[in-house]
Amino acid sequence: MRNFDETTITEAVLERVRNAPNLRQRIISEAIVRHLHDFVREVEPSQKEWAEAIAFLTRVGQKCTDTRQEFILLSDTLGVSMLVDAINHRLPGNATQTTVLGPFHVADAPEFALGEDISGGMASEPLLVEGRVSGIDAKPIIGAVVEFWHADAEGFYDVQSETGLASLAGRGIVRTDAKGEFWFRTVVPAAYPIPDDGPVGDMLKAQARHPYRPAHVHFMISAPNCETLVTHLFLADSEYLDSDVVFGVKDALICELETQSVGPTARGNRVAKDMAALRYDFVLADAGR
Amino acid sequence: MRNFDETTITEAVLERVRNAPNLRQRIISEAIVRHLHDFVREVEPSQKEWAEAIAFLTRVGQKCTDTRQEFILLSDTLGVSMLVDAINHRLPGNATQTTVLGPFHVADAPEFALGEDISGGMASEPLLVEGRVSGIDAKPIIGAVVEFWHADAEGFYDVQSETGLASLAGRGIVRTDAKGEFWFRTVVPAAYPIPDDGPVGDMLKAQARHPYRPAHVHFMISAPNCETLVTHLFLADSEYLDSDVVFGVKDALICELETQSVGPTARGNRVAKDMAALRYDFVLADAGR
Numbered sequence: 001m002r003n004f005d006e007t008t009i010t011e012a013v014l015e016r017v018r019n020a021p022n023l024r025q026r027i028i029s030e031a032i033v034r035h036l037h038d039f040v041r042e043v044e045p046s047q048k049e050w051a052e053a054i055a056f057l058t059r060v061g062q063k064c065t066d067t068r069q070e071f072i073l074l075s076d077t078l079g080v081s082m083l084v085d086a087i088n089h090r091l092p093g094n095a096t097q098t099t100v101l102g103p104f105h106v107a108d109a110p111e112f113a114l115g116e117d118i119s120g121g122m123a124s125e126p127l128l129v130e131g132r133v134s135g136i137d138a139k140p141i142i143g144a145v146v147e148f149w150h151a152d153a154e155g156f157y158d159v160q161s162e163t164g165l166a167s168l169a170g171r172g173i174v175r176t177d178a179k180g181e182f183w184f185r186t187v188v189p190a191a192y193p194i195p196d197d198g199p200v201g202d203m204l205k206a207q208a209r210h211p212y213r214p215a216h217v218h219f220m221i222s223a224p225n226c227e228t229l230v231t232h233l234f235l236a237d238s239e240y241l242d243s244d245v246v247f248g249v250k251d252a253l254i255c256e257l258e259t260q261s262v263g264p265t266a267r268g269n270r271v272a273k274d275m276a277a278l279r280y281d282f283v284l285a286d287a288g289r
Numbered sequence: 290m291r292n293f294d295e296t297t298i299t300e301a302v303l304e305r306v307r308n309a310p311n312l313r314q315r316i317i318s319e320a321i322v323r324h325l326h327d328f329v330r331e332v333e334p335s336q337k338e339w340a341e342a343i344a345f346l347t348r349v350g351q352k353c354t355d356t357r358q359e360f361i362l363l364s365d366t367l368g369v370s371m372l373v374d375a376i377n378h379r380l381p382g383n384a385t386q387t388t389v390l391g392p393f394h395v396a397d398a399p400e401f402a403l404g405e406d407i408s409g410g411m412a413s414e415p416l417l418v419e420g421r422v423s424g425i426d427a428k429p430i431i432g433a434v435v436e437f438w439h440a441d442a443e444g445f446y447d448v449q450s451e452t453g454l455a456s457l458a459g460r461g462i463v464r465t466d467a468k469g470e471f472w473f474r475t476v477v478p479a480a481y482p483i484p485d486d487g488p489v490g491d492m493l494k495a496q497a498r499h500p501y502r503p504a505h506v507h508f509m510i511s512a513p514n515c516e517t518l519v520t521h522l523f524l525a526d527s528e529y530l531d532s533d534v535v536f537g538v539k540d541a542l543i544c545e546l547e548t549q550s551v552g553p554t555a556r557g558n559r560v561a562k563d564m565a566a567l568r569y570d571f572v573l574a575d576a577g578r
Contacts, residue, residue, distance in 0.1 A: 001531055002538040004368075006375035012536055013368035019497040024338075029496055031332045033367055039324040040372050043317050050373045054360045061350005061360075071343045071350075078322055079293075079302035083329050084339045086295035207318055208308040242290055247301055249291040 010037040056199055063198040067159040069103040073200040076100055076246035077209075085230075092136050095285040099232050099248040102218060103194075104157045109147055111173045115269060117185045120169025124153030124187035126275040128260050130267050132181045133221055133282045140180025141284065144223040147173045148184075150216070155192025183269045188257070188276055191215045191238050194245055204245070211245050214238035217278065226284035233280050255280055299326040345488055352487040356448040358392040362489040365389055365535035366498075374519075381425050384574040388521050388537040391507060392483075393446045398436060400462045404558060406474045409458025413442030413476035415564040417549050419556050421470045422510055422571045429469025430573065433512040436462045437473075439505070444481025472558045477546070477565055480504045480527050483534055493534070500534050503527035506567065515573035522569050544569055 004012050010033065017029035045053065063070040075081045081100045089098040112118050133144040149171035151157050158169040170189070174182045193211035196204060204211050215238035222228040234241060234249055236256045241249050260277035264270050293301050299322065306318035334342065352359040364370045370389045378387040401407050422433040438460035440446050447458040459478070463471045482500035485493060493500050504527035511517040523530060523538055525545045530538050549566040553559050 001536075002533070003540055004371060004375070004536050006372060009368050009372050009375065009536060016498055016536075017496045020495060021497055022495065025495050028332050028334075028338070031328055035324045035328040035331075036367060036369055037372055039320055040369060040376070042324070043320045044376050045317075045373055047373065047377050049313075049317070050364075050370075054358070054364065057346070057360050058350050058353045058358070061347050062353065064347045064351065069343070069347070071346050075339075075343065078325060079298050080325055080329060081339075082293060083295060083298050083326055084334055084336065086293070086298065087329070087333050088336050206309060206311065206314050207306045208310055209305055244291070247290075247293050247298060251292055 006041070010034065013037070056203075059199040067106075068195065068198075070195075070198050070200055072101075072103040073194055073198075074203075076102065076248075077194070077200055077204060079247045082247045089227075089285075091227075091285045094136055094283055095227075096229055096231060096282045097250045097252050098230055099250065099253065100246055101220075101230050102246070104149060104159060105218070105220070106149070106159060106168065106171060109149065109171045109173055110168060111175075112184060114174055114177060115183055115185065116174075118148075118170065118172040119186040120158065120167065120171075122152040122158075122170050122187050124189070126273065127186050127188045127257075128183065128265070128269075128271055128275050128277040129186065129217065130181070130183045130265060130269065130277065130279045131282060132179070133176050133223065133284065134180055135226065135284055136286065138283075140176070141223045141226065142176060142178055142180055144176040144180065144182075144221055144226075144284070145173060146176060146182050147171075147220040147222075149218045150186065150189040151192050153187065153190050155190045160195070181267060183265075183267070185271070185275075188235070189215050189217060191240050209245060210240075210243065212240040213244050213246060214240040214249060219282070221282055221284060223284060225287050227287050229282060229284050231282075233278060235278075295330070299323065302326070345492075348488040356395075357484060357487075359487050359489055361390075361392040362483055362487075363492075365391065365537075366483070366489055366493060368536045371536045378516075378574075380516075380574045383425055383572055384516075385518055385520055385571045386539045386541050387519055388539065388542065389535055390509075390519050391535070393438060393448060394507070394509070395438070395448060395457065395460065398438065398460045398462055399457060400464075401473060403463055403466060404472055404474065405461075405463075407437075407459065407461040408475040409447065409456065409460075411441040411447075411459050411476050413478070415562065416475050416477045416546075417472065417554070417558075417560055417564050417566040418475065418506070419470070419472045419554060419558065419566065419568045420571060421468070422465050422512065422573065423469055424515065424573055425575065427572075429465070430512045430515065431465060431467055431469055433465040433469065433471075433510055433515075433573070434462060435465060435471050436460075436509040436511075438507045439475065439478040440481050442476065442479050444479045449484070470556060472554075472556070474560070474564075477524070478504050478506060480529050498534065499529075499532065501529040502533050502535060503529040503538060508571070510571055510573060512573060514576050516576050518571060518573050520571075522567060524567075
């Protein structure tokens, strides 16, 4: 095989990648080649544009560190992450809707007892979070693992601090009680720009797009025989609900902050001062639908 | 804009990137989004496969250094580089055919006088290279800048050595004389595997593909008012001419090595011992066709 021109090269490459012994590898390889070549044939990049694309992707990879995932940002800002999320979560109607994982999830977040303050000293207005986890049959799920992470009043995550991972804050894990309920105390997160000092920020500027996400708390909730739920709760009074840079907002995930007075809550917990309250009941789909 | 599902998100992202003030940026952004989303919709990657793709691209970026360009290898091995090359070189019939730049070009290669030994101590059989550069009107081009680089008998380029760029070898620049001719002495390059100790090598293994390129010498030839020519000369007795991992071989670029005896050459140059000879006459297309 030789002497390929712009009309024959795609079939030549397809013929080569069809050797992949793993069927899934073969399907994905063939699709990559077809779509990538179709893209090139459509836009007819100059050699200079091709070199700029190589340099851009290289910068995206080199911007990645243990606490910065620029390729996830690229996937998020091109709507790919939400598309993959949608394809993977064709859920039964009453299950809680999903949204993107984002780049700020950290493995091995600390576990807390119910009711603890997980803010780690982040400065902002105090916030009570109360939730309930059930299956689609409405039965409470006991011992569900509820992981959460959020930004501070300036819109920064703990891992974005100069000191790095030494001081986790605004993230943790709790487990639901015998009623399938959980609660913790923290502070109200702010809207924020995704990290835009790298190549993805350059792309957004070139596309005349702002880099902001509306204020939200991330949740990842798992339990035996249930599909792990990755979602956010968005704060209803936040800016950017209609222009989230990663296309992640769903109406069903937007929560009005309530006001909780000092003393007992309706769910039988207790706070030592007045604070805002975020309440949501999560419904997990069955695994292996 | 919110509540996107797998059928509505593509239009939402397209609407956003249409803000790009630069027309070309807008065209490319829209095409990226459409083709990327089409690809995702076709293969329906699992979340795990999406995460693997993110990790793969990150590794490709992080493998890049001053002397290793893994994204070019990825583009080359998926046939994208040759497709871009073909699109950008719809040349008049008698112009020399083009092929990929590859990842081993180095800026600021050393300049040599005609006839010098440019091998830099690479061990292999001695080789005489004689060439002529003309325009499509067949008139010789005087003072054309002829840059060349090639691997050694083991298939390694200078920049792949442990000592790195400290010792350039097997590459350089000469200028054509009053007859449009050039010559230099070096050694015969071998076929070689592209660097396959990184993620692109992993991809080739998963696709059950070998990583080899047939033996060749790279040329980049430029002259005023001419389109710069990026090409190779392939050695006719090399393995892998029919399965070049980057799809770069064209019959018109394959050369039989000749035998040159000690003494004068047909073109009026002179060698001090018997050696192999590679001869080719290059034809540059006009610039700005």
